[in-house]
Amino acid sequence: MIDLSRKKSRYYVELWEQSRMPACTIRLPGARLYVINETSLIPSVQRQYKTLAFPPLQAKLAMNVCGSSQTANDILNTNVNGDEGFWGYSITHYKAIHPPLFPGPGLDAMNRVMAQKITTSLERIQSSEVFRLFDFVKREVTRATTDSVYGDQNPFRDPAIVEAFWEFQEGVMGLLMGLPPSFVRDSFNAREFMAKRFVQYFNEGGHEQGSALIKARYAHSMEHKIPVEDIARFETAGAIAILTNTSPACFWLLYHLYSSPSALEDCRRELGTILSENTNKTQGGGSGITITLDLTQAKTSCPTLLSSLQEVLRLHSVGISTRQVMEDHILDGKYLLKKGGTVMIPAPVQHQDAATWGANVHSFDHRRFFPSAKRPNPIAFRGFGGGTTLCPGRHFASTEIFAFTALMILRFDMHPVDGKWKELTTNKASLWEVTPRPDEDLVVKLIPRDGFDLNVKWEVLVTDSDKSMPLAAEDMDALRHSE
Numbered sequence: 293m294i295d296l297s298r299k300k301s302r303y304y305v306e307l308w309e310q311s312r313m314p315a316c317t318i319r320l321p322g323a324r325l326y327v328i329n330e331t332s333l334i335p336s337v338q339r340q341y342k343t344l345a346f347p348p349l350q351a352k353l354a355m356n357v358c359g360s361s362q363t364a365n366d367i368l369n370t371n372v373n374g375d376e377g378f379w380g381y382s383i384t385h386y387k388a389i390h391p392p393l394f395p396g397p398g399l400d401a402m403n404r405v406m407a408q409k410i411t412t413s414l415e416r417i418q419s420s421e422v423f424r425l426f427d428f429v430k431r432e433v434t435r436a437t438t439d440s441v442y443g444d445q446n447p448f449r450d451p452a453i454v455e456a457f458w459e460f461q462e463g464v465m466g467l468l469m470g471l472p473p474s475f476v477r478d479s480f481n482a483r484e485f486m487a488k489r490f491v492q493y494f495n496e497g498g499h500e501q502g503s504a505l506i507k508a509r510y511a512h513s514m515e516h517k518i519p520v521e522d523i524a525r526f527e528t529a530g531a532i533a534i535l536t537n538t539s540p541a542c543f544w545l546l547y548h549l550y551s552s553p554s555a556l557e558d559c560r561r562e563l564g565t566i567l568s569e570n571t572n573k574t575q576g577g578g579s580g581i582t583i584t585l586d587l588t589q590a591k592t593s594c595p596t597l598l599s600s601l602q603e604v605l606r607l608h609s610v611g612i613s614t615r616q617v618m619e620d621h622i623l624d625g626k627y628l629l630k631k632g633g634t635v636m637i638p639a640p641v642q643h644q645d646a647a648t649w650g651a652n653v654h655s656f657d658h659r660r661f662f663p664s665a666k667r668p669n670p671i672a673f674r675g676f677g678g679g680t681t682l683c684p685g686r687h688f689a690s691t692e693i694f695a696f697t698a699l700m701i702l703r704f705d706m707h708p709v710d711g712k713w714k715e716l717t718t719n720k721a722s723l724w725e726v727t728p729r730p731d732e733d734l735v736v737k738l739i740p741r742d743g744f745d746l747n748v749k750w751e752v753l754v755t756d757s758d759k760s761m762p763l764a765a766e767d768m769d770a771l772r773h774s775e
């Protein structure tokens with residue numbers, strides 16, 4: 293227990309390296325954790341989504357984190373695992389939010405707002421600015437993401453809500469564990485503050501001018517007669533899904549690309565082939581240059597950038613997929629899982645195994661996921677989870693990370709102010725996190741690249757698309773079947 297709480301997901305990696313057991317049980321007082329290590333066992337767990345279930349855990353966690361009312365909790369717990377058919381809040385939630393997040397018009401609309409916000413925010417950068425890199429990425433990504441999800445009445449336009457959100461997420465582990473408010477006072481108060489602001493947002497019809505995603509979430513809750521105070525509380529957890537992983541993933545991608553000259557050059561070259569340049573008349577009678585990046589084209593024509601993003605998630609993810617054992621089950625005909633136990637699939641065990649990824653498993657290799665590279669079993673990549681809990685926001689998040697990173701690397705050079713790219717740790721990450729932020733921020737200087745002076749205007753285009761990026765094993769299967 294001490295090791296687990298100190299080392300967190302690293303503990304599972306050490307256990308795997310020491311024991312090489314395909315699956316093992318960790319007995320804690322009153323709890324059995326079944327840890328799945330062997331890649332070939334993962335599909336067997338994912339197939340048993342009723343017996344090894346996520347919705348009952350999700351409902352419990354949502355209630356603790358959001359502090360929802362008894363009325364809402366009863367609704368969440370009704371037919372929670374779909375034993376009586378495909379109905380009820382919990383069991384239909386994933387299906388309700390899937391269409392607006394899957395490639396198509398809803399996602400394109402969100403991406404357009406996001407791309408425009410990111411372009412404008414990067415236009416504000418002055419020549420040779422010095423930044424704390426993570427703070428900068430977090431601020432700009434939070435602004436762009438929340439504007440695209442919540443629309444013109446986005447509560448996150450108020451800096452007090454942004455501050456409250458990050459305060460809230462600091463204490464999520466305590467809330468998940470059901471600690472009393474006095475133990476997690478700051479996080480608890482921040483959540484209450486956010487919930488009040490979201491009540492106002494919904495009561496004033498803010499969601500009606502928002503994205504297809506927020507409309508779908510609101511409609512799904514209304515259909516199940518969730519009171520508006522609880523819809524607002526659920527949105528505090530919704531904001532966690534939307535915000536917590538994208539900024540760190542974007543930060544790590546910039547960190548690795550800028551600190552690896554060959555990766556940076558490859559990505560710049562690739563992006564350079566899809567840029568278009570126009571000369572237009574300015575108001576003063578002169579002429580100006582506009583460079584356009586077609587984000588939709590970038591998603592299908594930049595395999596090195598995509599490979600780099602996957603590699604960043606492989607190297608840094610600390611996510612652990614969990615399932616509740618609903619009845620005794622023999623996994624794969626070999627391993628007895630007892631009712632009431634919790635199944636854990638730690639992504640780092642998959643991601644840090646030299647037998648799967650090779651001797652350079654701990655280094656950043658921007659071409660590791662390149663289509664022509666000899667690729668390991670796709671199931672061993674768990675950056676976005678998998679099975680019924682596969683991240684539905686992966687296309688939105690990846691497109692946003694592409695837009696931000698592409699504009700940054702095309703327009704600027706970046707140097708750490710103390711002269712070297714130091715190794716960064718993530719030991720402060722909590723057990724519930726997926727993509728952790730660095731323990732310590734990095735102070736960097738941005739300098740416009742030669743030939744891309746600050747007077748050039750940049751435009752990011754999102755053309756209609758129903759194409760998805762192969763981000764997870766499931767996407768690759770879907771692509772194979774459509775060919």
Ligand code: HEM
Pocket residue numbers: 346350386393533534535537538541605611612613614674675676677678680681682683684685686688689690726727
């Ligand atoms: C780089 C950014 C992101 C990463 C790395 C990421 C990763 C993940 C992972 C690993 C899971 C699965 C957890 C499990 O198996 O238990 C997950 C679930 C989820 N993600 Fe993401 N995510 C990202 C961004 C987003 C965004 C932007 C959204 C929404 C717009 C989102 C919405 C969700 C939701 C709703 C779930 C829960 C699915 C369910 O109910 O089963 N994620 N995410």
